[in-house]
Amino acid sequence: MTTLTARPDFVAGTWKLDPSHSEVAFAVRHLAISKVRGTFETFDVTIVTAEDPADTSIEAVIDVASVNTKNADRDGHLRTGDFFLAEEHPQMTFVSKGAPVVDGDDFEISGELTLRGVTKPVTLKGEIGGVTTDPWGGTRAGATATAKINRHDFGVSWNTALETGGFMLGDDVTISLDLQVVLEK
Numbered sequence: 001m002t003t004l005t006a007r008p009d010f011v012a013g014t015w016k017l018d019p020s021h022s023e024v025a026f027a028v029r030h031l032a033i034s035k036v037r038g039t040f041e042t043f044d045v046t047i048v049t050a051e052d053p054a055d056t057s058i059e060a061v062i063d064v065a066s067v068n069t070k071n072a073d074r075d076g077h078l079r080t081g082d083f084f085l086a087e088e089h090p091q092m093t094f095v096s097k098g099a100p101v102v103d104g105d106d107f108e109i110s111g112e113l114t115l116r117g118v119t120k121p122v123t124l125k126g127e128i129g130g131v132t133t134d135p136w137g138g139t140r141a142g143a144t145a146t147a148k149i150n151r152h153d154f155g156v157s158w159n160t161a162l163e164t165g166g167f168m169l170g171d172d173v174t175i176s177l178d179l180q181v182v183l184e185k
Contacts, residue, residue: 010131015049022181025176030168038070040063040068045179064092064115065084088116097121102128122149128141128143139182144176144178146177150173
């Protein structure tokens with residue numbers, strides 16, 4: 001294992017999201033045969049990389065009402081108390097707790113995910129895409145990460161039994177992040 005500062009492309013500073021090159025998505029088992037996927041259209045991420053990796057932090061804020069599964073009726077249902085309870089709890093947040101563990105391009109970072117007013121520990125596992133200079137002289141970094149949560153842990157328990165056995169929705173939800181961030185000057 002290495003630290004962030006051991007990476008040759010490491011740059012300390014505050015990194016802000018480039019939303020046009022980033023995505024927050026999720027997937028959940030549907031009808032026990034496939035997965036329903038969706039994205040959140042509105043979100044923000046700030047990453048502060050510090051000279052001492054123990055001081056590195058990540059904060060993400062996701063507007064749950066911005067959910068998009070390409071089905072307006074389903075999206076409306078997801079905003080209700082059966083799922084996100086968006087009117088009462090408009091944001092899902094992730095705040096890191098401790099330094100990322102880095103192994104080459106792979107990393108893990110633990111933090112707390114808050115959804116519907118419930119906060120639980122979650123570990124993001126991902127891959128650092130690297131750091132580069134864009135054509136306008138800015139410094140950019142990219143990374144992908146995933147976490148698997150049990151939706152019941154956050155009070156999201158709506159379901160319906162199927163006549164053929166089993167339930168309409170699976171318990172596990174995979175959250176996927178594909179982020180590009182820009183170093184503030």
